[in-house]
Amino acid sequence: MTAGTGPSTTRGSSAATGLGPTHSDPGPPPPRPGSVTSVPSARRVRLRRAVLPWLFLSPALLLFLYFKYLPMAKGINLSFYKVQPFLGDQWVGLDNYTRILDEESFRRAFGHTVVYAVAQTAGAILVGFVLALLLEGRARTLWFVRSAAFLPVVAAVAVVAEVWRLLYFPGQEGMLNSLLSWFGSDAQRFLDDPDQALGWVIVVGIWKNAPYDMMIVLAGLASIDRQLYESAALDGAGLVRRLRHVTLPALRPVVTILLTLAAIRGMRVFTEVYILTGGGPAGSTDVLMTRIYDLGFRANDLGFASACSVVLFLLTLVLTGGVTWYRRRKELS
Amino acid sequence: MTASRTASRTASPAASRYDTALGWGWGRGRPLASTTRLVLYALVLLVFCGPLLAVLTGAFDRTPDPSQMSLIPRHLTLDNFEIAGERGLWTYLRNSLVITGGALLLQVGVTVFAAYALARHRFRGQALALMVILATMMLPEEVIAIPLSLVLGDLPGLGVSLRGTLLGMILPMGGWGFSIFVLSEFMKEIPVELEEAARVDGAGELRIFGQIILPLCKPGLGVVVIFGFNMIWDQYLLPLIVASSPDQYPLTVGLQLMRSVPEVGVGALLAGALVALVPSVLVYLAFQRTFLSGLTTGAVKG
Secondary structure, eight states: OGGGSSOOOTTOGGGGSOSSSOTTSSSOOOOOTTSTTHHHHHHHHHHHHHHHHHHHHHHHHHHHIIIIIHHHHHHHHHTTEEOOTTTOOEEOTTHHHHHHHHOHHHHHHHHHHHHHHHHHHHHHHHHHHHHHHHHOSSOHHHHHHHHHHTHHHHSOHHHHHHHHHHHTOOSTTSHHHHHHHHTTOOOOOGGGOTTTHHHHHHHHHHHHHHHHHHHHHHHHHHTSOHHHHHHHHHTTOOHHHHIIIIIHHHHHHHHHHHHHHHHHHHTTOOHHHHHHTTTOSTTTTOOHHHHHHIIIIISOOHHHHHHHHHHHHHHHHHHHHHHHHHHHHHHHO | OHHHHHHHHHHSOSOOGGGSSSOOOOSTTOHHHHHHHHHHHHHHHHHHHHHHHHHHHHHTBOOOSTTOOOSSOSSBOSHHHHHHHHTTHHHHHHHHHHHHHHHHHHHHHHHHHHHHHHHHOOOTTHHHHHHHHHHGGGOOHHHHHHHHHHHHHSOTTTOOOOTTSSHHHHGGGSOOHHHHHHHHHHHHTSOHHHHHHHHHTTOOHHHHIIIIIHHHTHHHHHHHHHHHHHHHHTOOHHHHHHOSSGGGOOHHHHGGGGSOBTTTBTHHHHHHHHHHHHHHHHHHHHTHHHHHHHHHHHHHHO
C-alpha cells in the first residue's frame, strides 16, 4: 500500500511526473516495434518483464519459505527422530508413526476431532439455514437483526471461549444454569461432565459459526428466481415442498463444498477446546491439536508431536484434495 | 451470483409474498404472524447477542459472586478495569495493537505486490508461484506449530531467535495465501485497456501499479484489510508458542490470566473480554458492506 502513495523513482523521476507523452528523456523507452532503438531495449524490456513479477512476489515467497515451508520440512524431518534436547536426536525411522496407531489417547483424540468437525459443521449449517429463512428479506428490522446476529463471527475465538466458559459455570448460580432453572431443569455440570463436555464445546462452535453460514445461505437465497416460488405455489406446493424442491436444490452446489471445507478446517480446532476444557475432563474433549500441543510444549516429545502434526496435515490435505478433485470432475461433466 | 441477485431484484416489481423462501405474511392484517416473527427475532438476538451483551454489562458491574453474569448491571463501577489493568490488561492491549498494526501493514504490503504480479503479469513459472502461494493455505499455524516454534527460535541461515519478541508474532502473519488470492481475483477484473493506455503514455510499472491498479481495486483492498485485521486479532496459538513470558501476550492469550480475581470475581475477565471485543465489533460495524462482500467472494471463489 505504501508503494502507491507517490510516483516511484526507480526509473528516473523526470519520466514519472505526468501521464502525458513525456518520454523524450533517455530513460528506457516503452517497447516500440519499428523504432531504431528497439533491438537492445526490447531485450531489456523482456528481461524486465520476466524478472519484475518475481521481484513483486519475493516478499511473499520469502515469508512463506521461512514461516510455512521450512517449518513444514523441519516437522517432517523431526517426525523420524526421537528428539532429545541435550543428548542429540536419534533416528527412529517410522517408530513415531507406529506409536500413533498404538496410543489409546491419540485414537480417542482422533475420534473426538472427527465428531467435533462433523457435528459442529452440520449444526452450524442447520442453525444457519433456519436463521437465513427467518431473516431473509429487505426490511430494515431484518437488516438490523442480521447484523447483530453476525457478531459472534467477528468476535475473536479466544474471547468467545472465555465468555462461554463463564456461561457454562457448573454451579447453581452459573448463568446458563439459572436460565435452565426457569424451565425446571436441574443444574448441569456442563464442561465438568466427561459425558457431555464435548457436546457443550460443539455448541459453542455452532454458536460462533451459524451466523457465518446464515450469510452464505442468504447470498444463495438471493440468487433464487422469485418466480419459481410463485409458480410452485400456484401449482399448489406448500411451504415444505417449496423449500425441498426449489430452495434446497438451488443452495446445494455452493453449500456442500463450503461445508466439506469447513468440516476439514474443523479438524484443526484448537483455541476453543484449549480454553474451554484444555482437553479435559479426563481427556473427554481432547482433539488432535490439544494432544499435539501437550506432547510438544508440555511433554517436550517433539518427534512424536511432529509425527502427529504430519498425520493431521496429510489428513486435511487428502480430504481437501479429494473435495477439489470431486468438484472439478463434477464441473466437467 | 451478484449478477443474478440484482437481476432478480429488479425483475420483481414490488414486495410480494414470494420475495422470500418462507413467503411469510408481514404487516397489517396479520397480527399473529407479525407477533410470532417479532418473538422469534427477539429470541435470535437473545441467543446470539446475549452473551456479548453480558460481557458489556459484566465489565461495568460489581459482581460479588465469582460466577455470576447478568444482562442487567446492579452496581456500576470501573473497578473491573482498574484491577484488570493491575493484572496486565493494558500491556496486553498494547501488545495486541503493536502486533495487529505491524502485521497488518506488512501483510497488506506483501499481498498487494504479490497479487499484482499474479493478476497483471504473464511470466514463466507463474503457475508454480500461484501453487506455492495457495498451498500455504493448507499449512496454518496449527499444522506446523511445533516446528514453527523451533524455526522461530533459530531462524535458519540468520542465526536469530524471534522467540519472546513481538516480531516473532508479526512476521509469520506477513504472508497470507487467502488475501493474496482474493485480491488477485479483484485485480483481474480491471480492464487491460486501461493499463495498455497508460503504458503507451509512457507510464512505468510502478506508476501503473500505484496510480491505476491500486485505486481501481479499492473494494478488494478493503476486503484484504478487514479480513487481515480479523485474522491477526484472532491469533491465539502463534503468540502462545512465541511468547516467553506473559508480558508479551496479546489480549487473546492474556485473558486467561484474568480469569478469577478474588476482589472482583469475573469482572476483570469481562473487562478484558470487552476490550478485546470492541475493536473487532467496531471494524465490522464500520465496514459491514465490505465485510459481507468479502465473505461471499471468498466463499464462492475460494
